[in-house]
Amino acid sequence: MVDRISDGEHAVMDVLWDEAPLTAAEVAERIDPARGWSDRTVKTMLARLLAKGVLAHEEDGRRYLYRPLVARADYAARESRKLIDRLFGGRAAPLVAHLAEQDQLSPQDIAEIEALLKALKP
Template sequence: MTERISDAEHAVMEVLWEESPLTAQEVAERVPAERGWSANTVKTLLGRLLAKNIIAHQEEGRRYLYRPLVVRGDYVAGESRKLMDRLFGGKLTPLVAHLAERDQLTDQDIAEIEALLRDLKQ
């Protein structure tokens, strides 16, 4: 995926990654209510995602069904890599050190990282 998606577009993608294909109305009904978006807002965002080739649609009668073309895991991996490249010279250790120094890691986070490292060593 070459084009970035906005935070608003990401909210639509999360809906489609959860379940698809969906109509624009179904997407609008599943977007978190606190966003307060109308169906027209969702249709605009779907149009942007279509133009970026991040989703596809197929006609079903008088409506369109939308589905993602980008796998969520691939998107997350790409965004994670961009963040590490941009802020930490492409290295994971400075990112973890930054979070640890700012007390952003809970005991649970540390335990999960330790378990992950144990698994990676095996």
């Protein structure tokens, strides 16, 4: 079981899910500049993610190359399930209803949900 990944750690994981392996400097180059992170901040995030067991690293000369040990889809599935369990009693329908009631579903979202439901019907 993977510990929860913070929002900052998630930004690092997004970079590595998109492209890996990368050095710490390469990760720092790809982080959104709006975050204003230094290389040291990125290295701190990488160390946290290593400690959580979601990253691996290997030596490449005097630097380390980092790569994810957890697939993005697997992490998203686990976090989605936790959210649905915690907030909606383990049921997805109340989540969709909540989003609809809050006007959080675009016409494209609704069309995609309808297509998914249609594909699920036998």
